[in-house]
Amino acid sequence: MDYSSLTSQIRVMHQQERSASYRYVDYMSVAANIVRPSDREALCNWGYHTVAVCKVSRSTAVKAISYFDRFLATCAPTAMRALTDLGDVQLAFVACLVIALKVHSGFNVEADFVSNEVCRNEYDANEIIAMEMEVLQALGWKLNGPLGHDFIDYYLEAVPLIQEIHREFLTRFSKGLAELALTKYSLALHRPSEVAFASIFCALQHAEFDVAESLLAIRMISGLDQNDPKLRKLLHSMSCLLVSEPERNAARRPSESSPVSIWNSAAPR
Template sequence: INIIIQNQTMIAQMPHAADLNDVMSAIEAMRIQEESSYQCPDYLSKSEEDGSALPVNEECRRKMAEWCYQVVDYCKFSRETVAIAMSLIDRYLASNQGREALANRKLFQLAAMTSLYSAVKVHEPEAMEPKTIAGLSRGAYNEDQVTAMELEVLGAIGWRMNPPTPLAFVHHCLALLPDGSMSMSDREAILEIAKFQTELAVHDYSFVHIDASKIALAAV
């Protein structure tokens, strides 16, 4: 688990519009994913209806998302990696294994930090080590706890670590535009604005159960 992985996975790169069939096929595959194995329910409301005590709330999640963005910015990683990390933690918290973390802020924080660690390991050219996350926690957690939590999170979500993100849908939607339909500067401006909107959605718990494709369409 703690081996540094050199990974060539590219995150939401702009596809070429030369073959619209390929783009449409990719969108269709991502739509199937978001409606099945990567779907996440409104787990906070569900737990409240069950009468469970929830020390972890929307604000806790927002703060962890903001922390993740600060880390990836400092490390010069893709900000989309945070969307992937939040998908991991959300699906974990929605699982039976994640119920304890919902009732314990310290466990929640460990799970969220570990989710970022896992997302970076899979989707960035260079991975963090468990000791890096332990260091970022300022002594709250050790390497063994990070490694154990990673196994628990990934086991709970069935090792599904490649969620279709809103930004990935944005890139594919823009690729459907006919060549010459707008200037490159206009296309880049739309992409930047849409990217900003999708990042706001990552922060906001109310979008957890909304399909990534719908968020992308609204952002564009």
């Protein structure tokens, strides 16, 4: 893709992530909410584990997490109810993962299989199908918004004269950090473009090659500046994340393979 087309595409993605359909909202600030950041993190980790078992790209789990956050941020009655019931919020996450597997990985996901093998009969097939439809309707069937992974690919494509081995390192490091950041609720509230920029910036700091030209190119293509106060705070948080979880444990396996095991007991349904 030539530079003009690249900048045009990124501009469209920036506009899209700022739109009402894809903008992230702090749904945990709702008074009735009982879902904690740690609950959400457990679900995200379970999602990463599940796609690994299915042998599909981790970006499928990233999509599912995006659907989940966007769904809970809507005013849909089912979404608002889920914020008051851990059983329902788990069901919503399962539905979002099923949708992502169907849409982005081409899986023919049968509701009976999900009910019996994935959820261990905590939810029946009809409940799963019904929640899928609730999510799709609440999202207005808009399933292709830009994610951090997308921005990382486009930002790095703009870097001139970079060796392929260096590009692979930056891509792998940046996407891994972005995946980990997505499990942290406070970081997930940032725009995907900002998380992508911060992830690449952290990757460049760990690179063993000259990064000055690369950083300048990414600043120009993204329109972002690491000296901006908001981004400086984000960069600090993500740097701390690297220190506290250097092995990037976003794929760590819960004690059981079903999300039902994430909490000691699900809320009454």
